[in-house]
Amino acid sequence: GAGVSQSPSNKVTEKGKDVELRCDPISGHTALYWYRQSLGQGLEFLIYFQGNSAPDKSGLPSDRFSAERTGGSVSTLTIQRTQQEDSAVYLCASSLTASGGGSTDTQYFGPGTRLTVL
Amino acid sequence: AQTVTQSQPEMSVQEAETVTLSCTYDTSENNYYLFWYKQPPSRQMILVIRQEAYKQQNATENRFSVNFQKAAKSFSLKISDSQLGDTAMYFCALRNNAGNMLTFGGGTRLMVKP
Numbered sequence: 001g002a003g004v005s006q007s008p009s010n011k012v013t014e015k016g017k018d019v020e021l022r023c024d025p026i027s028g029h030t031a032l033y034w035y036r037q038s039l040g041q042g043l044e045f046l047i048y049f050q051g052n053s054a055p056d057k058s059g060l061p062s063d064r065f066s067a068e069r070t071g072g073s074v075s076t077l078t079i080q081r082t083q084q085e086d087s088a089v090y091l092c093a094s095s096l097t098a099s100g101g102g103s104t105d106t107q108y109f110g111p112g113t114r115l116t117v118l
Numbered sequence: 119a120q121t122v123t124q125s126q127p128e129m130s131v132q133e134a135e136t137v138t139l140s141c142t143y144d145t146s147e148n149n150y151y152l153f154w155y156k157q158p159p160s161r162q163m164i165l166v167i168r169q170e171a172y173k174q175q176n177a178t179e180n181r182f183s184v185n186f187q188k189a190a191k192s193f194s195l196k197i198s199d200s201q202l203g204d205t206a207m208y209f210c211a212l213r214n215n216a217g218n219m220l221t222f223g224g225g226t227r228l229m230v231k232p
Contacts, residue, residue, distance in 0.1 A: 033219060043209065045219035056218055089161060105151070105213070107220060109163035 025094030141210030
């Protein structure tokens, strides 16, 4: 079946502008994750959604970052008033479940959105 | 807090030979999961292999196998019969049973030479 998809593939924006990044998880996956991959910081966890539960926002670096997951499927990561240090690849992943045995909690990643803030 | 360390920023191997990538980690949990992901230039993170900490048997997937040493908190990846398509960044990652997110190491860039 189809994997995790993300859009846009690349986004160039000016400092101070808002951006929205979209993630379509694998159909039927209840858990969705956002990570950021930057040169200086490596791969960092940002936020996690599980079903209808309140999201785990513990990885968000500032209040300029927010995310929604509508209808338990598509997710949007919004960065307000972008800064140059926000430049990175933003990766989305989904898993069938969030925890448990077997391989149901294995996270499958999308191709990422490369964000460049000028 | 949990940490993952990959001490080899770059490695190279001749095609058809075997290479081992190192990974050490730290966690206070007794039950957790370990992963190796491959990231080629296309940016797509691809799962290579997975290991449950409660399993003593080392995981294998075709040419890929791990050496999981729980007491030493070590989780190395062995790639046998290296192929040009194995050229990529390789990330070791840890997930606690109670946690949700993956904690990644800094990555090892592997170059397979013809």
